[in-house]
Amino acid sequence: MATDVHRPVTAHAVRVEGLTRAFDGRAVIDDLRLDIAPGEFVALLGRSGCGKSTLLRILAGLDRDIQGTALVPRRRAVAFQAPRLMPWKKVWRNVLLGLPGRPERAVAERVLDEVGLGHRIGAWPKTLSGGEAQRASLARALVREPDLLLLDEPFGALDALTRIKAQRLVGEVWQRRGCAVLLVTHDVEEAVLLADRVLVMDGGRIAHEQRIDLDRPRGITDPRFAALRAGLLERLGVDTAAEAS
Amino acid sequence: MSISHAPPSSPEPDISAMSKSERPGAERPGPGPLDLQPVVPAFSRGFRVPRWVRRTTGPIVLLAMWQVLSATGVLTSDVLASPGRIAQVGWDLVSDGSLPTAMGTSLRRVASGLLLGTVIGTGLALVSGLFRIGEDLVDAPVQMLRTVPFVGLIPLFIIWFGIGEAPKTAIITLGVTFPIYLNVYAGIRGVDSQLVEAGESLGLSRWGLTRHVVLPGALPGALTGLRYALGIAWLALVFAEQVNADAGIGFLMVQARDFLRTDVIVVCLIVYAFLGLLADFVVRSLERLLLQWRPTFTGR
Incomplete structure (x- = not known):
């Protein structure tokens, strides 16, 4: 990418400036500014309807009715809240869907092994459990070797135990791959657990930014973890003092 | 609140009057000997007639009644031939080759009409389903034509195509085109937009x-x-063959009508039903093969 002289050469995986997206005259994203460094894990928090999913869709190139600048790497991949696997294609064909050329089954096998789904490579998507389907969706994103991985509440629909495993998996994959990640979530704990930097979105822009300098792997029992979590919850308008009593 | 679980036989607990008012459990009657009832397993209720026997009884009784009515002369052969006679005639028609020939002709007509109609219907549905301009140009005229009863076009088709095979194929084609068009079009437009977005x-590419x-x-x-x-193709075939046909099952029926042969007519009706069942079986197999990704078709 850096060799392409027609594109601005930056040390960013994402560079957004003055971004505005309006629905029927109402600005959901309003003059937003956002930089993500290569390899950085950024979590985006916000109340529902604050525009965080819209921002992700813009970065994914799915929403182009925008004003302003949004620079993203060419190789990017999305995992949605629903796995969105094509039910008429077996898991490995889903993983390879849209890849250029005629990739071999082994390519899918490798990445499915990475997410621990090698044993379901030939299964129909509708026979997968929720957690398995979400891992297949993650594999489909990873096989593209993205420089930017966009995750749109990928754990939202999972049960509590599966979610913990899936979060751990995403953390491991990120550390191994070293790609930049933007995780959209409404789970503060998840954000503090995984991200280098947590952004809180409000009123169509980034209203608050919190660097998370805790060592990995992080434990939720760490008092500093609890403090960060409480601070972010307060930013989101949740009174943690009431919760503690 | 654990106090509410204390056995009622225990002495009045020594607690303040404040909590006394909120102990509903203390007033409940004690757990005396309960009247237990056995839950009887459903399958142990004696001998049951197998389902397939029960389901075949009705048709067999009906057939027997029909045979009895015919044998006693209540049902004359001018009105309806007896089952035995029908079986006999059916066998004769098969052995002298007239029924297989007629079936072959009719099948060929349905197959060609079905093929043409499927191609045209699918083609139109693709144009109007995939392209917005196609929808604007194609959908309105097709929806208008759809309301014309296709059987009513037989006279026009005879004027246009004569009395050979062409008008028969055309009427089946016309009948088949619309259900194919409507369902393929609805299928295309009903595809989950989330999946389309994921594909994007x-x-x-497009x-x-x-x-x-x-x-x-x-x-x-x-x-x-x-x-x-x-279903519509067979219906269209019946209409098409009873007008100006010189071969096929419909022709056999028209001939039989002229000679008051109710036995031949019933044989032809049975053949129609059988062919319809066969066609349905083919589509079911096709579904099982093509839709095996659906949980209902796990390929067992």
Whole structure:
């Protein structure tokens, strides 16, 4: 990418400036500014309807009715809240869907092994459990070797135990791959657990930014973890003092 | 609140009057000997007639009644031939080769009409389903033509195509085109937009999206359309063959009508029903093969 002289050469995986997206005259994203460094894990928090999913869709190139600048790497991949696997294609064909050329089954096998789904490579998507389907969706994103991985509440629909495993998996994959990640979530704990930097979105822009300098792997029992979590919850308008009593 | 679980026989607990008022459990009657009832397993209720026996009893009784009525002369052969006679005539028609020949002719007509109608219906549905301009140009005229009863066009078709095979194929084609068009079109438009978006995010081109997302997603609808189309194809065949035919099952029936042969007519009706069942079986097999990704078709 850096060799392409027609594109601005930056040390960013994402560079957004003055971004505005309006629905029927109402600005959901309003003059937003956002930089993500290569390899950085950024979590985006916000109340529902604050525009965080819209921002992700813009970065994914799915929403182009925008004003302003949004620079993203060419190789990017999305995992949605629903796995969105094509039910008429077996898991490995889903993983390879849209890849250029005629990739071999082994390519899918490798990445499915990475997410621990090698044993379901030939299964129909509708026979997968929720957690398995979400891992297949993650594999489909990873096989593209993205420089930017966009995750749109990928754990939202999972049960509590599966979610913990899936979060751990995403953390491991990120550390191994070293790609930049933007995780959209409404789970503060998840954000503090995984991200280098947590952004809180409000009123169509980034209203608050919190660097998370805790060592990995992080434990939720760490008092500093609890403090960060409480601070972010307060930013989101949740009174943690009431919760503690 | 654990106090409410204390056995009622225990002495009045020594607690303040404040909590006394909120102890509903203390007033409940004690757990005396309960009247227990056994839950009887459902399968142990004696001998039951197997389901298939019960289900075949009705038709057999009906057939027997029919035979009895015919044998006693209540039902004359001018009105309806007896089952035994029908079986005999059916066998004769098969052995002298007239029924297989007629079946072959009729099958050929249905097959060609079905093929043409499926191609035209699918083609039109693709044009109007995949392109907005196609929808604007194609959908309105098709929806208008759809309301014309296709059987009513037989006279016009005879004027246009004469009395050979062409008007018969044309009437079946016309009948088949609309259910195919409607269902394929609805199938295309009913494809989950989330999947289309996912395909887009995977970098699929327009053609790739059509091939990998839209068309497979429209397939269940298309197969439903095919089943409707089959039903209509047989119906159209009956109409087409009873007008100016010189071969086929409908021709056999018209001939039989002229000679008051109710036995031959019933044999032809049975053949129609049998062919319809056969066609349905073919589509079911097709569904099982093409839709095996659906949880209801796990290939068992």
